[in-house]
Amino acid sequence: MATVWDEAEQDGIGEEVLKMSTEEIIQRTRLLDSEIKIMKSEVLRVTHELQAMKDKIKENSEKIKVNKTLPYLVSNVIELLDVDPNDQEEDGANIDLDSQRKGKCAVIKTSTRQTYFLPVIGLVDAEKLKPGDLVGVNKDSYLILETLPTEYDSRVKAMEVDERPTEQYSDIGGLDKQIQELVEAIVLPMNHKEKFENLGIQPPKGVLMYGPPGTGKTLLARACAAQTKATFLKLAGPQLVQMFIGDGAKLVRDAFALAKEKAPSIIFIDELDAIGTKRFDSEKAGDREVQRTMLELLNQLDGFQPNTQVKVIAATNRVDILDPALLRSGRLDRKIEFPMPNEEARARIMQIHSRKMNVRA
Numbered sequence: 001m002a003t004v005w006d007e008a009e010q011d012g013i014g015e016e017v018l019k020m021s022t023e024e025i026i027q028r029t030r031l032l033d034s035e036i037k038i039m040k041s042e043v044l045r046v047t048h049e050l051q052a053m054k055d056k057i058k059e060n061s062e063k064i065k066v067n068k069t070l071p072y073l074v075s076n077v078i079e080l081l082d083v084d085p086n087d088q089e090e091d092g093a094n095i096d097l098d099s100q101r102k103g104k105c106a107v108i109k110t111s112t113r114q115t116y117f118l119p120v121i122g123l124v125d126a127e128k129l130k131p132g133d134l135v136g137v138n139k140d141s142y143l144i145l146e147t148l149p150t151e152y153d154s155r156v157k158a159m160e161v162d163e164r165p166t167e168q169y170s171d172i173g174g175l176d177k178q179i180q181e182l183v184e185a186i187v188l189p190m191n192h193k194e195k196f197e198n199l200g201i202q203p204p205k206g207v208l209m210y211g212p213p214g215t216g217k218t219l220l221a222r223a224c225a226a227q228t229k230a231t232f233l234k235l236a237g238p239q240l241v242q243m244f245i246g247d248g249a250k251l252v253r254d255a256f257a258l259a260k261e262k263a264p265s266i267i268f269i270d271e272l273d274a275i276g277t278k279r280f281d282s283e284k285a286g287d288r289e290v291q292r293t294m295l296e297l298l299n300q301l302d303g304f305q306p307n308t309q310v311k312v313i314a315a316t317n318r319v320d321i322l323d324p325a326l327l328r329s330g331r332l333d334r335k336i337e338f339p340m341p342n343e344e345a346r347a348r349i350m351q352i353h354s355r356k357m358n359v360r361a
Contacts, residue, residue: 064123072136072145077129078115079107104129106144108137116142165232167223173352174345175216178336182207182224185334186311190228190264193309204334205301206312208272208327210319211338217315221268224313231265233258237274240293248275248293256300256310264309269297272314278323294323301331 017025082104104126106118122143124135134148169179189196189203196203209217218234225232235255240248259265275293304310314332316322326332341349 073110073139075108075110075135075137077106077131077133077135078109079131080129081105118142165222165226167219167226169223171352172216172219172223173348174341175220178220178338181336182220186224187227190309190311205330206314206332207334207336208332209313209315209336209338211317212340213317215338217338218270221313225266228264231262232268233265234268234270237269237271240275241290245289248289249296252293252296252300259310267312269314272316273318273321276322276326278321298325
């Protein structure tokens with residue numbers, strides 16, 4: 001026969017409640033009712049807060065949509081700074097630290113040549129930004145809304161850019177020694193970079209090929225790019241001589257920037273003597289512009305590490321008039337001569353060009 005305790009246990013009533021008096025049970029019930037009311041009011045408050053947050057999110061989404069409406073103001077990121085909002089001094093007003101992003105802040109320069117400091121960067125992750133990036137900002141708040149593709153001079157884009165050259169060493173005759181030297185200076189450092197790092201050897205940044213016209217300088221440079229699976233960028237020296245001040249230097253900067261983006265890459269500068277002649281005092285604006293372009297080339301050669309996947313090959317047939325600064329260590333310090341072919345080399349060239357011809361013995 002079931003006892004009162006067993007029935008209470010089945011109904012979920014604890015032993016403690018069974019021992020309580022009627023007055024104590026009534027008081028306990030009132031406390032529970034009070035707690036239920038408090039919890040209901042808390043649920044109601046949280047529901048209101050949730051709705052308010054949803055409304056705020058919707059409002060902010062609309063603001064973002066309006067702010068992201070084109071056109072953007074184009075700007076460049078000048079510098080990224082680490083700023084802690086807790087370190088900022090209050091000026092008597094309350095500062096909402098939660099609304100400020102702890103971490104990166106940015107300094108930008110707009111296309112109108114105005115510089116601004118942004119405590120809050122905007123919609124772009126600060127970790128994805130770096131100095132020099134091109135960004136689109138809101139024309140009123142200057143918040144960064146989007147990163148833009150890198151801008152290059154149209155003439156740089158128009159220069160010969162071959163993503164995958166197909167020339168082979170077997171297409172070149174009579175230049176076995178030159179091929180070996182170029183392999184040591186360009187191909188091996190690009191294909192086996194880790195070996196140079198393990199040995200602690202600094203590979204050359206660039207190579208100067210000199211010799212009479214038509215001796216295979218450009219062909220061998222393209223073959224090197226094919227062996228390293230590198231992008232081949234050909235830039236002619238006369239192209240860098242521009243009418244307006246600073247245009248030639250900008251072409252050089254953009255060419256190197258494009259090469260770094262498309263790395264591994266080889267920049268081939270043909271007819272280097274057009275901009276690389278020895279410096280001299282001149283009152284002519286044209287001569288000064290040529291020298292300014294050469295100084296930018298020297299600056300770019302000094303601006304990247306030897307172990308990067310960008311190499312420079314220059315060619316000229318007037319090595320005697322080049323400025324010594326171009327040939328010093330750390331720049332175009334490896335020089336390869338391309339002489340006129342001898343009888344054996346001419347025979348090999350003839351074989352290469354006639355191997356697809358139907359020739360009777």
